[in-house]
Amino acid sequence: MIILFVCSRNQWRSATAETLYKNHPYHQVRSAGTAASARVKINAKLIIWADLIFVMEKKHKQRINERFAAEATEKEIIVLNIPDDYQYMDEELIAEFNAKVHEYL
Structure with a gap:
């Protein structure tokens, strides 16, 4: 499966998720x-590329649907409800990902 993680600035939350799952044997x-x-920056090419999109907050899903409506129409976009309260590779953030993403993998 091809997975895209999305947050606001791609510095802490989504970057942490990419680091955690980038060496997964079954997923890109x-x-x-x-x-x-x-x-x-999120773009149409990334949305088309992804089979599954995880966003950290509802606002990220809304922005994707507003700016890339055609590309996102048939994409599964899952809101993880992870607030912007963490630094890159924060142990609590990693625990949040393990709890919320695991069932989809």
Whole structure:
């Protein structure tokens, strides 16, 4: 499965998820952000590429659906409800991913 993780700036949450799952034997993983200041900005090509999209907050799903309606129409976008309260590779953030993403993998 091809998985895209999305947060706002692609610095802490989605970047952590990409690091955690990038060496998974059955999945390809990337991450991106919805903000103009994102390290890697979400784009149509990434949305088309992904089989499954995990977003950290509802606002990220809304932004994807607003800006990339055609590309996101038939994509499964899962809201993880992980607030922007963590640093990159924070132990609590890793625990959140393990709890919330595991059932989809």
